[in-house]
Amino acid sequence: MSARKRISAEQRKQERKEVSFAVLKNVPSSPRKMRYVADMVRGMEVFKALGVLKFSNKEASGKVEKLLLSAIANWEQKNERKAETGELYIKTISVDEGATLKRLRPAPQGRGYRIRKRSNHVTIVVDTFKKEEQEQN
Known part of the structure; x- marks a missing residue:
């Protein structure tokens, strides 16, 4: 690895240490x-x-709720204290497309219809409100 790449990789690694996040991969539902x-x-x-999320009827909300609890726990682990109400917010939440399983379903007259079983990856980043206010001042 060249020096420039190593420096930028170390910088990215340092930035990730300051941010609390959680990632859920290969969720078997469409993005x-x-x-x-x-x-x-x-x-x-x-x-x-x-x-x-708790009172949403969507099946995906249960998975996002569990992921959000994980992100909160990660923040608490990094900061060595419990999160208080009104302190944390969801800075970013992104859903990316995962692998697609391709299947064939029998169809009339000897044909086959293609079925695409999609999956996705979810990333949640949590941050404190106070940190955002300090950066703006």
Whole structure:
């Protein structure tokens, strides 16, 4: 690895240490369905988002709720204290397309219809409100 690449890699690694996040990979539902749930909670305070996810009828909301709890736990582990109400918010939540399993379903007259079983990857980054206010001042 060249010196320039090593420096930028170390810089990225240092930036990731300051941010608390959680990643869920290979969720067996389409990215479109998961993005609908992600859009509901984007930018919300985390405990309010947990309430929204808990009472949502979507199947994907249960998985996002569990992932959000993991991100909160990661933040608490890094900062060595419990998160208080109104302190954390969802900075970014992104849903990326995962691997697609391609299957064939029998169809009339000897044909086969293609079925695409999609999957997705979800990433949640949580941050404190106070840190954002300090950067703006």
